[in-house]
Amino acid sequence: MSSILVVGGAGYIGSHVVRAFLDRGDSVTVYDNLSSGCRENLFGEATFVQGDILDSAGLLGLARAGFDALIHLAAFKAAGESMVAPEKYSVNNICGTINILNAASEAGIPRIVFSSTAAVYGSPHRIPMDETHPTDPINYYGFTKLEIERLLGWYERLRGIRFAALRYFNAAGYDAAGRINGLERNPQNLLPLVMEVAIGVRPFLSIFGNDYDTPDGTGVRDYVHVSDLADGHVRAYDFLVSQNRSLTVNLGSEKGISVQSMVDVARRVTGKPIPVRIAARRPGDSAVIVASSGKAADVLGWKPKYSDCETLVASTWNVYRDLAN
Ligand code: UDP
Numbered sequence: 001m002s003s004i005l006v007v008g009g010a011g012y013i014g015s016h017v018v019r020a021f022l023d024r025g026d027s028v029t030v031y032d033n034l035s036s037g038c039r040e041n042l043f044g045e046a047t048f049v050q051g052d053i054l055d056s057a058g059l060l061g062l063a064r065a066g067f068d069a070l071i072h073l074a075a076f077k078a079a080g081e082s083m084v085a086p087e088k089y090s091v092n093n094i095c096g097t098i099n100i101l102n103a104a105s106e107a108g109i110p111r112i113v114f115s116s117t118a119a120v121y122g123s124p125h126r127i128p129m130d131e132t133h134p135t136d137p138i139n140y141y142g143f144t145k146l147e148i149e150r151l152l153g154w155y156e157r158l159r160g161i162r163f164a165a166l167r168y169f170n171a172a173g174y175d176a177a178g179r180i181n182g183l184e185r186n187p188q189n190l191l192p193l194v195m196e197v198a199i200g201v202r203p204f205l206s207i208f209g210n211d212y213d214t215p216d217g218t219g220v221r222d223y224v225h226v227s228d229l230a231d232g233h234v235r236a237y238d239f240l241v242s243q244n245r246s247l248t249v250n251l252g253s254e255k256g257i258s259v260q261s262m263v264d265v266a267r268r269v270t271g272k273p274i275p276v277r278i279a280a281r282r283p284g285d286s287a288v289i290v291a292s293s294g295k296a297a298d299v300l301g302w303k304p305k306y307s308d309c310e311t312l313v314a315s316t317w318n319v320y321r322d323l324a325n
Contacts, residue, residue, distance in 0.1 A: 017233045082141035
């Protein structure tokens, strides 16, 4: 049994990661300030410590309890917001991570699994995008994540901390077994917004552009189910333990789904009309972003199980349907 500290473990992705480690019998401690995570997502089997990553003394005090690994998912993640409020992203994402690295270093935590993002790549030069694709973020959020990857590299060189940087593509869906029901606060991503239209909280979905060079003209993304992402974290941890070397790897489904096809599947699954309006393209959006996850398959034996469009939509609807008017 391993002892895992999950920073940001009450959040949308974090709660699924916690569940995955608990499911195989590991001991889990969650550190979260509940700014976007929720109490509902905490599990009785895990120890919860409420705290902020900007509280370096609090972090260090907890880290000294001794852990086999720290999983770091505590970050702001709205790319659009990061362009208008960069200071917030500098402080939380970069300064907060420095506190985490310093606590891990001082407390002797030997491994870190870090939530990185496909946003480190910027505009695609080629599809699918593998890990050798140039990194040139086009939003400040992606820049903060790339800087953290670089910090991880230095803490490995100077302090011997092994890390796994997991470059998520578009995280979506909810626990297929229905054990996680806490909704993200102020969601900004496509599928939760589609659900808010389905339950009547929003009158329509704005589709940001239908004149892209894609089969139906709407943007194509690689959506990966959070339970698959959670499994990726467990595998990345096991890799760090067994191989004792660091890893930077994509986690994506390798399948492109357009905005229009996501809406079509959501209409069928929910039985709701889900009105849409075509709006202007969103600045900074690319036509198509699709991962190559060959490295995750080869190195981690990782293969998405839940990342088909139907399961993504149905598992999300399971959480939203009770709120429908
Ligand atoms: N999108 C949309 N309407 C929305 C939100 C998103 O058409 O209200 C589109 C967006 O342009 C992109 C896809 O849905 O093609 C996924 O966007 P999201 O913000 O979820 O993730 P991103 O790919 O930007 O990280």
